[in-house]
Amino acid sequence: xxxxxxxxxxxxxxxxxxxxxxxxxxxxxxxxxxxxxxxxxxxxxxxxxxxxxxxxxxxxxxxxxxxxxxxxxxxxxxxxxxxxxxxxxxxxxxxxxxxxxxxxxxxxxxxxxxxxxxxxxxxxxxxxxxxxxxxxxxxxxxxxxxxxxxxxxxxxxxxxxxxxxxxxxxxxxxxxxxxxxxxxxxxxxxxxxxxxxxxxxxxxxxxxxxxxxxxxxxxxxxxxxxxxxxxxxxxxxxxxxxxxxxxxxxxxxxxxxxxxxxxx
Amino acid sequence: xxxxxxxxxxxxxxxxxxxxxxxxxxxxxxxxxxxxxxxxxxxxxxxxxxxxxxxxxxxxxxxxxxxxxxxxxxxxxxxxxxxxxxxxxxxxxxxxxxxxxxxxxxxxxxxxxxxxxxxxxxxxxxxxxxxxxxxxxxxxxxxxxxxxxxxxxxxxxxxxxxxxxxxxxxxxxxxxxxxxxxxxxxxxxxxxxxxxxxxxxxxxxxxxxxxxxxxxxxxxxxxxxxxxxxxxxxxxxxxxxxxxxxxxxxxxxxxxxxxxxxxxxxxxxxxxxxxxxxxxxxxxxxxxx
Numbered sequence: 001x002x003x004x005x006x007x008x009x010x011x012x013x014x015x016x017x018x019x020x021x022x023x024x025x026x027x028x029x030x031x032x033x034x035x036x037x038x039x040x041x042x043x044x045x046x047x048x049x050x051x052x053x054x055x056x057x058x059x060x061x062x063x064x065x066x067x068x069x070x071x072x073x074x075x076x077x078x079x080x081x082x083x084x085x086x087x088x089x090x091x092x093x094x095x096x097x098x099x100x101x102x103x104x105x106x107x108x109x110x111x112x113x114x115x116x117x118x119x120x121x122x123x124x125x126x127x128x129x130x131x132x133x134x135x136x137x138x139x140x141x142x143x144x145x146x147x148x149x150x151x152x153x154x155x156x157x158x159x160x161x162x163x164x165x166x167x168x169x170x171x172x173x174x175x176x177x178x179x180x181x182x183x184x185x186x187x188x189x190x191x192x193x194x195x196x197x198x199x200x201x202x203x204x205x206x207x208x209x210x211x212x213x214x215x216x217x218x219x220x221x222x223x224x225x226x227x228x229x230x231x232x233x234x235x236x237x238x239x240x241x242x243x244x245x246x247x248x249x250x251x252x253x254x255x256x257x258x259x260x261x262x263x264x
Numbered sequence: 265x266x267x268x269x270x271x272x273x274x275x276x277x278x279x280x281x282x283x284x285x286x287x288x289x290x291x292x293x294x295x296x297x298x299x300x301x302x303x304x305x306x307x308x309x310x311x312x313x314x315x316x317x318x319x320x321x322x323x324x325x326x327x328x329x330x331x332x333x334x335x336x337x338x339x340x341x342x343x344x345x346x347x348x349x350x351x352x353x354x355x356x357x358x359x360x361x362x363x364x365x366x367x368x369x370x371x372x373x374x375x376x377x378x379x380x381x382x383x384x385x386x387x388x389x390x391x392x393x394x395x396x397x398x399x400x401x402x403x404x405x406x407x408x409x410x411x412x413x414x415x416x417x418x419x420x421x422x423x424x425x426x427x428x429x430x431x432x433x434x435x436x437x438x439x440x441x442x443x444x445x446x447x448x449x450x451x452x453x454x455x456x457x458x459x460x461x462x463x464x465x466x467x468x469x470x471x472x473x474x475x476x477x478x479x480x481x482x483x484x485x486x487x488x489x490x491x492x493x494x495x496x497x498x499x500x501x502x503x504x505x506x507x508x509x510x511x512x513x514x515x516x517x518x519x520x521x522x523x524x525x526x527x528x529x530x531x532x533x534x535x536x537x538x539x540x541x542x543x544x545x546x547x548x549x550x551x552x553x
Contacts, residue, residue, distance in 0.1 A: 132368055133367065133369055137466040161366070162366065165365065165409070165410075169363075171360050198499060214362075214363050217363035218363050218366070219365065220321075221358055221363065221364035221366075224350070224355070225355070225377040225380060225424065225425075225428065226348055226380040226381055227353050227380050232382045233380055234382050234384060234385060234388065235379055235385060235388075236371075236372065236379060
């Protein structure tokens with residue numbers, strides 16, 4: 001069961017969006033999020049939605065796949081929507097007992113919910129179309145200019161790569177420890193929430209210890225393979241911007257311009 | 265610098281783990297001297313705690329001698345200046361297949377060593393492809409390591425070592441955590457690389473693995489208790505038993521046959537050799553009748 005988990009939520013593909021440089025996609029996602037908050041009117045949101053639909057269509061990632069990934073977050077969106085719906089004073093349009101819905105609150109709540117939905121779809125499209133390793137490499141390259149002010153760009157990226165690499169290993173370790181505890185009569189499935197949480201302690205302690213042991217082993221293996229930080233290190237796959245990325249940036253610029261001019 | 269004929273040379277090498285400032289830990293390695301010939305296949309055997317893993321880590325300059333000297337390819341391992349030369353020259357494969365792979369993609373992991381050496385991207389690609397083909401894992405190059413079996417992961421680790429173009433590969437119990445199939449795959453690769461001229465140092469506690477080596481070093485309690493060819497070492501079976509080491513099955517069987525009054529040469533240490541001998545003997549026996 002545990003061997004089947006996917007790292008991140010990458011959807012294998014060779015579409016135009018998949019082939020974009022990770023850096024282009026990271027910049028595009030950040031830009032998209034900013035633009036979503038610049039857009040103030042219905043036209044702005046409509047254009048943002050259209051742009052996203054176009055990109056999803058280009059990426060060839062099935063809609064169901066995206067929806068499955070963002071499902072858990074919808075509760076938060078519904079919650080924000082409801083909260084905003086009843087909290088903003090103004091011209092009342094409906095009264096439900098002590099709660100009043102106003103014209104202003106309806107507008108704010110729908111806009112906010114709409115923005116959040118687009119934001120989550122946009123961000124998850126990034127992880128769906130970019131391999132985790134591409135993401136970390138992209139982030140490393142993008143923040144490397146900040147090295148001059150002391151940001152450890154290479155170290156951050158290396159930490160993310162190792163974290164991704166060891167998620168399955170630690171899950172396997174957890175599985176092993178749980179089975180060992182269950183074999184000795186531990187019960188993780190029944191009892192109150194507090195009791196079940198307490199039962200997790202005998203799992204967490206050995207897991208913690210074994211992750212230290214793994215870290216030690218890995219550090220030694222990395223040293224043995226001549227790892228000495230980012231200085232003087234080369235990469236097998238050096239990222240290269242292509243004409244495709246140029247088109248991507250042009251698309252982003254046009255989109256941002258339209259929103260800034262007409263969408264406010 | 266002319267290449268020495270001994271790739272690894274230890275002279276009175278001593279290593280002591282210092283666990284506490286007041287209480288000095290026992291000596292894990294106690295003044296051992298030996299050499300590993302360039303191009304040889306050397307097996308280092310010992311029980312748990314015999315110091316064999318500590319010795320391996322010294323050969324890779326992961327640990328530094330606390331006494332005596334150790335030279336790898338002519339570099340003195342206690343001189344930090346040569347640290348990276350030593351680690352490139354004597355690549356290492358560890359016991360746990362999970363805890364030595366760094367990347368989420370097989371080929372990126374193999375590229376890790378050459379990337380650290382600062383090799384140009386195109387050349388890294390060539391080395392990675394070559395190393396993956398050498399260990400027969402080329403078709404798995406895009407896979408995630410956690411989806412592979414233990415033996416396959418260990419083969420990736422060997423490819424990672426090979427991609428650094430070392431002069432010598434030190435394997436620290438590479439088969440200890442593998443199933444029989446993974447074990448034989450890893451050993452076959454070790455022998456294949458050896459046949460192509462690579463120096464292999466195999467640290468193990470499986471006697472059968474040592475029987476196929478050129479040279480065997482037996483360690484116990486931080487000392488070298490025996491060294492020589494497998495024939496020399498395994499002919500002293502009683503001494504091996506005295507320090508609680510297993511005897512290869514072929515050697516044990518040969519002892520029984522010898523006890524039954526059949527003259528069997530002492531040089532037989534592997535199952536194949538024993539089978540050959542029996543086959544030849546039955547043939548001559550048939551002819552004689």
